[in-house]
Amino acid sequence: xxxxxxxxxGGYGAELVLDGVEFSVPSGAIVSLVGPNGCGKSTLxxxxxxxxxxxxxxxxxxxxxxxxxxxxxxxxxxxMLPQHRHEPAGLSVGELVAYGRFPHRHALGLxxxxxxxxxxxxxxxxxxxxxxxxxLSTLSGGERQRAxxxxxxxxxxxxxxxxxxxxxxxxxxQFEIIELIKELNARGGTTVLMVLHDLNLAAACSDQxxxxxxxxVYCAGAPRxxxxxxxxxxxxxxxxxxxYDDAGCPYCLAMGSARPRDRA
Amino acid sequence: xxxxxxxxxxxxxxxxxxxxxxxxxxxxxxVTTLWxxxxxxxxxxxxxxxxxxxxxxxxxxxSFAVSGVILQGVLRNPLASPGIIGVSAGGGLAGIVVMVLLxxxxxxxxxxxxxxxxLAALLVYVLSWKRGVxxxxxxxxxxxxxxxxxxxxxxxxxxxxxxxGGVLDFTIGSLSTRxxxxxxxxxxxxxxxxxxxxxxxGRLNILALGDDVAVGLGLQVERVRVALLATAALLAAxxxxxxxxxxFVGLIAPHLARMVIGSDNRFLLPAAALLGATLVMACDSVGxxxxxxxxxxxxxxxxxxxxxxxLWLLRKVSYEA
Numbered sequence: 001x002x003x004x005x006x007x008x009x010g011g012y013g014a015e016l017v018l019d020g021v022e023f024s025v026p027s028g029a030i031v032s033l034v035g036p037n038g039c040g041k042s043t044l045x046x047x048x049x050x051x052x053x054x055x056x057x058x059x060x061x062x063x064x065x066x067x068x069x070x071x072x073x074x075x076x077x078x079x080m081l082p083q084h085r086h087e088p089a090g091l092s093v094g095e096l097v098a099y100g101r102f103p104h105r106h107a108l109g110l111x112x113x114x115x116x117x118x119x120x121x122x123x124x125x126x127x128x129x130x131x132x133x134x135x136l137s138t139l140s141g142g143e144r145q146r147a148x149x150x151x152x153x154x155x156x157x158x159x160x161x162x163x164x165x166x167x168x169x170x171x172x173x174q175f176e177i178i179e180l181i182k183e184l185n186a187r188g189g190t191t192v193l194m195v196l197h198d199l200n201l202a203a204a205c206s207d208q209x210x211x212x213x214x215x216x217v218y219c220a221g222a223p224r225x226x227x228x229x230x231x232x233x234x235x236x237x238x239x240x241x242x243x244y245d246d247a248g249c250p251y252c253l254a255m256g257s258a259r260p261r262d263r264a
Numbered sequence: 265x266x267x268x269x270x271x272x273x274x275x276x277x278x279x280x281x282x283x284x285x286x287x288x289x290x291x292x293x294x295v296t297t298l299w300x301x302x303x304x305x306x307x308x309x310x311x312x313x314x315x316x317x318x319x320x321x322x323x324x325x326x327s328f329a330v331s332g333v334i335l336q337g338v339l340r341n342p343l344a345s346p347g348i349i350g351v352s353a354g355g356g357l358a359g360i361v362v363m364v365l366l367x368x369x370x371x372x373x374x375x376x377x378x379x380x381x382x383l384a385a386l387l388v389y390v391l392s393w394k395r396g397v398x399x400x401x402x403x404x405x406x407x408x409x410x411x412x413x414x415x416x417x418x419x420x421x422x423x424x425x426x427x428x429g430g431v432l433d434f435t436i437g438s439l440s441t442r443x444x445x446x447x448x449x450x451x452x453x454x455x456x457x458x459x460x461x462x463x464x465x466g467r468l469n470i471l472a473l474g475d476d477v478a479v480g481l482g483l484q485v486e487r488v489r490v491a492l493l494a495t496a497a498l499l500a501a502x503x504x505x506x507x508x509x510x511x512f513v514g515l516i517a518p519h520l521a522r523m524v525i526g527s528d529n530r531f532l533l534p535a536a537a538l539l540g541a542t543l544v545m546a547c548d549s550v551g552x553x554x555x556x557x558x559x560x561x562x563x564x565x566x567x568x569x570x571x572x573x574x575l576w577l578l579r580k581v582s583y584e585a
Contacts, residue, residue, distance in 0.1 A: 013395065051479045075482025082476035086340045090527035102470050103482040109466035109530065155481070 001062055001077060001158035001191050002027040003048070008057035010047050017043040019215040020057070025159075025208070027062075030185050030192045032202035034226075035212035036236055041195045042083065044212070045163050048193070049080035061159065075103035079157035081148055083164055087136045093147045094132035097122055100154025119154055126150040126180060142173030149177065153184065160184075162194035166201065174198070178205045200251045203227050211235055224250055233258050266524050267531075270538040274322075277545040281318045282310075285552040316444045321548045321562065322541035323447070324439075324507050327454045327499040329517035329540025330461050333533055334496040336518055337472040338489055339399045345515035346500035348406045349493065352511070353413035354384020355504035356435060360417050363431050364424045374449045374505045381501030384409060389493060396486055437510025437563030439548050450502040457499035458537065464492055465529040472529070510563045513543050516574045523581045543570070 003025040011017035018040045025031045033041045046052045048059055050066065059066040061078065079100075087096075100122070101115045111119070123129045126146045136144055145165065152160060165181070166174040182205060184190050196202040202209055203223035210220040213235045219226055227250040232240040239255040282294060287309045289297065297306050298315075328346055335344040346352065358380025362373045388409050392401040417435075421428045433440065467488045470478045478485050500514070521536035544562060547569065551560040 046476070049476070049480055051476050071484055072482040075480065078480075080476070080480035082474070082480065084474055085477045086472065086474040088337070088340070088472045088527045089342060090522055092526070095526075095528055096473075099470060099473065099481065102466075105466070152480070 002060075003159055003191065003193065004058075004060040004063075005044075005048070006058045006060070008044070008047060008059065009055045010043065010052055010057075011055065012043075012052075016055070017215060018047065021212075021215075021217055023210055023217050023220050025191060025193055027191055028185070028189045029207040030181065030205060031194075031208045031210060032206040033193065033195045033210050033212060034197070034199055034202050035218070039212045040215050041212055042163055045080065045161050045193070045195060046082070049078070049082070049161050050074060051080075051082065072103055075155065077158045078161070079152035079155040079159075080161040081152050081163060081165060085148065087144075089137070091136050092133050093128055093136060093139070093150075094119070094123070096136060096147055097128075097132075097150045097154050100151040103155060118156060122150045122153045125153065125183070142169050142176065145169060145173070145177060146180070149180065157190060159191045159193070162192065164195050164197060167197060174201060181205070199227060199232075203250050203252075224248065227252055267535065267538075270521075270524065270535055270542075274538045274542045274545075277542040277549075278318060278322065281321065281545040281549040282314055284549050285314060286557065287314070312443065316447050317439050317442050317548070318545055320442050320447050320450075320506055321439050321544040323451060323454050324503040324510065325513055325517070325540035325542070325544030326537035327457060327503040327540070328510065328514035328544075329521070329536040330458060330533055331496040331499040331503070332514035332540075333518040333521070333529065333536045334461060334464075334468060334492050334499075335514075337468045337529060338492050338496070339403055340472060340474070341399070341403065342519070343515075344403070345511070346496065346503070347410065347509075347511060347514070348403060349497060349500075350384035350388040350406050350409045350413065351381040351497055351500040352504055352509050353410035353417070354387075355381035355501060356509050357384075357413045357417045357420075359434050359505070359508065360420055360431055363434065364420055364427050367427070374446065377505035378450075378453070378501050381504050382497055384413060385493070385497035385501070389490070397489060433561055434508035436561045437508045437566070438561035439507055439544075440559060440561065442506070446506050450506045453498055453502040457495050457502065460491070460495040461499070461533055464488065464495060465533045468492060468529045472527075508563070510544070510566065512566050512570045513540050516570055517543055519574070520577065523577065 005021055005023050008021040009019055021044060033044065035041050043052065047054050097119050098111060101111060106112060123132055126149060128146055128150055131139065131143060136147060139147065149165065166177050178201060181192055185192055206223060208221060209223050209226040211218045211226050211231060218235050219231055227242060229240060229242050232238055232252060237257060237259040239258045241253045241255060242250050244250050279291060283291060287306065289306065294310060297310055301307060331346040335346065335348060336342055355377040359373055359377040362369060362376045388402065388405045392405040421431065467483060470481050470483045471485065471488055475485050517540035518536045521532055521539050525531045525535040547565040548562040551562050551565040554560060
C-alpha cells in the first residue's frame with residue numbers, strides 16, 4: 001500500500017512537533033525513520049496511525065485521504081505498534097494475537113474459521129505457537145515484542161507502522177524482529193514504515209531511509225545516499241566514519257559528539 | 265466448566281441465604297410454604313422479608329462486581345473499584361442528607377442516592393477532561409472529589425450527631441429491612457447496566473491494551489470509554505442507593521473471577537457478576553446467623569472476612585495483578 005504525506009503539520013496542544021513534513025513510501029517497500037530524540041518521528045507515526053489529528057496537510061493511502069476512511073476500514077489495512085501499550089494481568093499470547101482480528105470482527109465478536117487460521121499462521125510465523133497459552137507477563141522481552149508484533153500481523157495490514165520495534169532487545173532478538181519484518185514484506189508485500197534508533201540496522205534492512213531533524217524531513221532516499229558523514233554531522237551532531245559492506249550497504253562508526261562544547 | 269462451578273456456587277449461596285436467619289426452615293418446607301401462599305407468618309417472613317433481601321443482595325453484588333471489572337479495565341489499574349469514580353462519596357452524601365436533614369422524606373432516599381452517585385461520577389469525568397480523558401487524571405479527580413464529598417458528609421453528620429446512629433447502617437452497607445420496594449426501585453437500572461456491560465465487553469478488551477493500541481485496532485476510544493464509564497457509574501449508583509456504601513466486593517470479585525476465568529472480559533464479566541452475587545449473599549447470611557438475635561450488617565462481614573480470604577487466595581494462586 002502506497003503512503004504519501006503532504007505538508008503535514010501537527011503536535012500536542014499548542015506545541016508544534018511536525019512542520020510541513022513531506023515524503024512518500026512506495027507500495028511494498030521497507031522504510032526506516034531515523035533522527036535524534038525529539039525530532040518528531042513518533043509523532044509522525046501517531047499522525048499516520050490516527051492517534052493524533054493533523055493540524056494541516058494530508059495523509060494518503062493508495063491515493064485516498066486518511067480522513068476519508070472510517071475508523072474500522074482503516075484498521076483493516078493499516079496496523080500500528082505504538083510504544084505505549086498496556087498488558088492486562090493474565091492476558092495470554094493467544095488472546096492478544098486474537099485481539100488483532102478485532103477490526104475484522106463478526107456478529108457477537110466471535111472468531112470464525114478464517115480468523116482462527118490467520119491467528120495460527122501468525123503464531124507460527126512469529127514462532128510463538130508453543131507459547132500461545134502463556135501469560136505475557138511470564139515472557140522475555142524479545143518474546144513479548146514478538147507477541148505484540150504478531151497482534152498487528154493478525155490485523156492482516158497492507159501498511160505496517162512500527163515504533164522502535166527493536167528497542168531494549170539484545171542483538172539477536174533485534175535481528176529476529178528485523179528478519180520477521182523482511183519475511184513478512186517478501187511474502188505478502190506488506191509495506192513497512194518503522195522508527196529505528198540503530199542506524200546500521202536501519203541501513204541494512206531498509207529500501208529507503210528518511211532522516212528527520214527538528215520537525216522536518218532532512219533527507220530521504222536509499223540508505224547509501226542518506227547515511228553519509230555530512231548528514232550524520234548535520235542531523236545527529238556526531239563525527240562519524242561511514243564504510244560500505246560487500247553488498248554496498250553503508251554502515252557508520254560514531255567517533256564522538258560534534259556538538260559545540262559551549263552549547264552542550 | 266469453571267462457569268458451571270461459579271453458577272453452582274451462586275445457587276448454593278442463594279439457598280443458604282434463604283434458609284438461614286431468624287426463621288429457619290428446611291428447603292422443602294420453604295418451597296411448599298412459598299407454593300401454598302397461605303399467608304401465615306412463615307410465608308410473610310419468607311416472601312416479604314427474606315426473598316427480597318436475598319435477591320437484592322445478589323443484584324447488588326453482581327452490579328458492584330461488574331462495575332469493578334469495567335473500571336479496572338478502563339482505568340488499567342488493578343486497584344480500581346466503584347468508589348474510585350466518586351459514586352460512593354456522591355451517593356453517600358445524598359443519602360446522608362436525605363436521612364439526616366429530610367427525615368420525613370425517607371422514600372426519596374434511593375432516588376436521591378442514585379442521583380448523587382451519578383452526579384459525582386459526572387463531575388469526576390468533567391474535571392478530568394482536557395482534550396480527552398487520561399486515566400491518571402480520572403483517578404486523581406475521583407480521589408479528590410471523593411475526599412471533598414466525604415468531608416461534606418462528615419460535616420452534615422457532625423452537626424446532627426444525635427441522628428448519626430441511624431445513618432451508620434447506610435455508610436457501612438446493609439441489607440436489613442430491604443423490601444420488594446427497594447428491588448423494584450433499582451433492578452431496571454441494574455438490568456440495563458448489566459446488558460450494556462455485556463454488549464461493550466469485547467471493546468473493553470481492546471481499550472485495556474492502551475489508547476494508542478486501541479486506536480490502531482479501529483476502536484473509537486473516547487466514545488467507548490465514556491459509554492463504559494457511564495455503565496460502571498449506573499451499576500454502582502444503583503447498588504449504592506439500594507444498600508449504602510458497601511465496599512470491597514467491587515474490588516475483590518473481579519480479581520477472584522480473573523483467577524478462575526482469565527482476563528478476557530467477555531467471560532470475566534459474567535463470572536464476576538456470579539461471584540459478586542455469591543459473596544454478598546454469603547456475607548449477608550453469615551451476618552444474620554453469627555450473633556442472634558441481633559445481626560451484623562453485610563458491609564462489616566464483607567470487610568472482616570473478605571480481606572483475609574482474598575489475601576490467602578492471592579498467595580495461593582500464582583497471579584499478577
